[in-house]
Amino acid sequence: MKTLKKNILNKDSYIIAKNITVVIITFIVLFSLTFYIIFTDFKNELIKEAKxxxxxxxxxxxxxxKSMILNHDMKSLxxxxxxxxxxxxxKTIKLSxxxxxxxxxxLLNNxxxxxxIKATISDVAIDIRYGSIKKLSDSYFYFVPSSFFNKDDFISIRYQAYKNNEIKNLFASFEFKDIIKEQTLSKQRVNFPFWLEYIFDYDFKNRKKELFFKDKKILTIDYILDTYNIKYEVYSFTKNLFLYAFFMFFPVLVFFRFYNYYVFKRYVTKPIHKLNSLLDDILQNKFHRIKAKEFDGTQELKxxxxxxSELSNKLASNVNELNISKETLERKKSTDTLTGLENQKIFEQDIKAMFxxxxxxYVIILRLPTLKEFSSLNGSNTTDTFIxxxxxxxxxxxYRFSKIDVTMYRFxxxxxxxxxxxxxxxKANQMCEAIINTTLKELSQKYKLPNNLLTIAGTPFDLYGTLNSILSSVNEAYEVAKKNPNSxxxxxxxxIEHNYATLEKVVSTIIHDANFDVDYASNSYSFDDEKLVxxxxxxxxYDNNQQKLPIGSFVSIAEKLNEIITFDKLVIQKVxxxxxxxxxxxxxxxxLAVDTIANKEFNRWLEEILNANKDLKKKIVFSITSYTASLHKHKFKKFVKHVNELESKVLLKRYNTNDYPLEELENIKVDYLRIDKEYTTNLSNDKIKRHKVxxxxxxxxxxxxxxxxxRVKSDNDYALLKRLGVYATSR
Known part of the structure; x- marks a missing residue:
């Protein structure tokens, strides 16, 4: 059905995409060529003119x-x-x-x-500590600085001026330090986009000029160029060129829009969308009577x-025959019929999710130890109502304590x-106290109650534990609670946390020293020839007391300590x-753990060690539970792809369709599925299980x-699995 849907959608959509793609590519090629020719010519001419x-x-x-420098006319300069x-x-002009x-x-200006100006100048001199004055001609003088002279100091020059038989002793002050003029940037300047640097990266060299009087260099001028105006001209030209191209291409887009909307949409797109909607409904088991007359399209489409339409009718018939109240049956298997509470199976699944x-x-157990005595006091026909x-x-x-975080089950x-x-x-103590007090108070008003009606025991959730260890801890608490009635x-x-530090140290030491052995269990034999496959x-x-550590607890601690990858590597090496x-x-x-399969360094290491043992890698199968894979689908898919490339294999263990639906496995190349034992236990007597298998x-x-x-135990189940064509099993 998915293939059929995909073909219908792609057949005409491909034509639209192809036509539009051809037009766009043609336009891009022509525009790029035109832009290159026009822009290159424009850029070269602009650079030439700017220089x-x-x-x-x-x-x-x-x-x-030059004359201002010789006249030392600083105001005009x-x-x-x-x-x-x-x-x-x-940007900057510097005079040195x-x-x-x-x-x-x-002299007169300063x-x-x-x-x-008509006065006659003579006896031009300077303090000998700063240098001396030499006369170059009747009108020009040259200052020769001494070693004590500092350019940042003012120069005070003494001279005499004669006019009308009157002599004046005068002083002129000169400044010899550098002059720097910087441009004040306008706030209206445009911030150029990044692409301008790629299309116009020409570097204009700054200019330098030197002024001479006779054979002496009197001034050096550094011009730091500002290329903003040139770049702005390039930016404006490019922008206008793109706008021109857009308005040239716009009529073509309008034509395609008209064609798609009025022609292609009516006879191709609209019928395909309608058919696509019907196929979506069929995939969701929503069947319709499809009439070809309702479709305006080509003869082939009709x-x-x-x-x-014929396929839909056949599927509807088949689904109706196979749909034997699946939801009701599933609900019966997972809930208590009397109270509507979820059963022990769901409880165990929720514990796994917490791990x-x-x-x-907290995990809490509530027991009614004297339920038989209650029935004797009130009559057996009241027991169900009492519960x-x-x-x-x-x-x-x-509900008073939490609307979402607390769930009740009936075992x-x-x-x-x-x-x-x-x-x-x-909070757990407060809730247990409330349950004891309230149930006794309200139930005593309706029934005759035994002395010890209710006993409650609980334990904090142990992240390093297992389902069995948690239930064992609850039972230990129950042994304490039952010593007093209604307690x-x-x-x-x-x-619980008291043992964490010790366990963490033990686990870390075991991994660091590689101090563990491996056994090989769950022997699977083929149905065909009963060979070990x-x-x-x-x-x-083992811990320090030579007590065997549960592998689930060990892995949990190793994950917390970020040492699970090292442990998984050691296991692979031992294998x-x-x-x-x-x-x-x-x-x-x-x-393998999720942290391991998602680690890049581990995957590189895995590639190296498998390539170094090419004759063995096809005998190694990497196993992950379907529940874990479903929670980390992206990581799982990526790892499976990597293992496929390495020519090794992947097994999805404890597989059930609730964890990982079959349709989601369709595009993942998993080599083995090990079905959850719940599907195969009492298989020969359960039609629902047979249908699923x-x-x-x-x-x-x-x-x-x-x-x-x-672990197939029943001979009848074994024989049925063999007839169905299962590859192998453990017993």
Whole structure:
């Protein structure tokens, strides 16, 4: 059905995409070629003109200011510099005096309260500590600095002026330090986009001019160029060119829009969308009577609609025959029929979820130890009503403490359980106290109650534990609680955490020293010839007291300590060594943690070690539970792809369709599925289980997978699995 849907959608969509793609590519090629030719010519011409402009400006300016330098007319010089800097051609202009040569006019310009040009100048001198004055001609003088002279100091020059038989002793002050004029940037300047640097990266060299008087260099002028105006011109030209291209291409887009909307949409797109919607409904088991007359399209499309209509009718008939109240049956299997509470199976699944998500909380057991005595006191026909009332009271109390974090379960007749997520000891105690007091108070008003009606026991959720260890801890608490009637006892977090530090140290030492052995268990034998085809590696780990550590607890601690990857590497190395010396012909399954399969360094290491043992890598199967894989689908898919590339294999263990639906496995190349034992226990007497197993086998055949089962005990179940074509099983 998915293939049919995909073909229908792609057939005409491909034509639209192809036409639009051809037009767009043609336009891009033509525009790129045109842009390159026009822009290259424009850029070269702009650079040429800019160079000429900068050369002319700097040459003209340097000639303009030469007389101002000799006259030492600083007022006119500053005005001139302000004018040229305002042209925005230069960021900075720096004037550096090399030699101080001045004339009569310079002396007069820099003498306070005296400016008679007709006066005769003589006896021009300076303090001998700063240097001396030499006369170059009748009107020009040259300052020769001494070693004590500092350029930042003012120069005070003494001279005599004669006019009308009157002599005046005068002083002129000169400044010899560098002059720097910087451009004041306008706030209106545009911030150019990053792409401008890629299309226009020409680097204009700054200009330098030197002024001479006779053979002496009097001034060096550094012009730091401002290329903003040039870049702005390039930016404007490029932007206009793109706008021009857009308006040239726009009519083509309008034409395609018209064609798609009025022609293609009516006869191709609209019918396909309608058919697509119908196929979506069919995939969701929503069937319709499809009439080809309702579709305006080509003759070929109408024929396809007719065939889809026939296929829909056949599928509807088959689904109706196979749908034997699946939801009702599933609900019966997972809930208690009297109270509506979820049963022990769901309780165990929720505990697994807490292990994976590392959620804290309390696991609590409620028992009615004298239920038989209650029946004697009140009559056996009141027992069911009593249990319903009891559950209702407890659920109301739970709701007061948390609306979402507390769930109640019924295991069997007189035993119930509560998972209280994110509860600490104080809150758990308060809830248990409320349950004891409220149930006794309200039920005593309706029934005759035995002396010891209710006993409650609980333990904090142990992230390093297992389901069995948690239930064992609850039972220990129950032994304490039952000593008093209608009482409860909760183990504290401190009691559980007391052993954490010791366990962490033990686990870390074991991994660091590689101080563990491995066994090979879960022997799987083929149904065809009953040969051993696969074993599962089973690490054997002991603590300091030579007590065997549960592998689940060990892995949890190793994950917390970030040492699980090292541990998994050690296991792989031990398996490779075993395969080398044992020359085993069967495959070995190795369980890996999520942190391990997602680690890049581990995957590089895995590639190296498998390539170094090419003759063994096809005998190694990497195993992951379907529940874990479903919680980390992206990591799982990526790892499977990597293992496929390495020519090794992957096994999905404890597989059930609730964890990982078959359709989601379709595009993942998993080599083996080991079906959860719940599917194969009492298989021969359960039609629902047989139907599920058959579906899994059909899927496996279509996707080149092998199916294994786990611990089949019944001979009837074994015989049925063999007839169905299962690859192998353990017993």
């Amino acid at each position: 000429i402009k900068y050369d002319l400006q700097t040459t003209s300016h340097s000639l303009q200011i 500053n005005k001139n510099l302000n004018e040229i800097i305002s042209t925005n051609s230069f 005096f090399n030699e101080l040569i001045f004339n009569k006019e310079a 003498t306070p309260n005296f400016s008679d 024929q396809m609609v007719q065939k889809v 994976v998500s590392s959620i804290s909380g 319903e009332n009891f559950v209702g009271i407890v659920k109301n109390i739970i 069997y007749g007189s035993e119930f359980a509560i998972i209280a997520k994110r509860f600490d000891n104080i 409860y006892h909760l183990i504290t977090e401190e009691q 696969m074993q599962e590696v089973s690490p054997i780990i 490779i060594e075993y395969l080398k010396y044992s020359k085993a012909k069967h495959e070995i399954a190795i369980n 058959k579906n899994i086998l059909i899927f496996a055949q279509l996707n080149d997978m092998e199916i294994l089962t786990d």
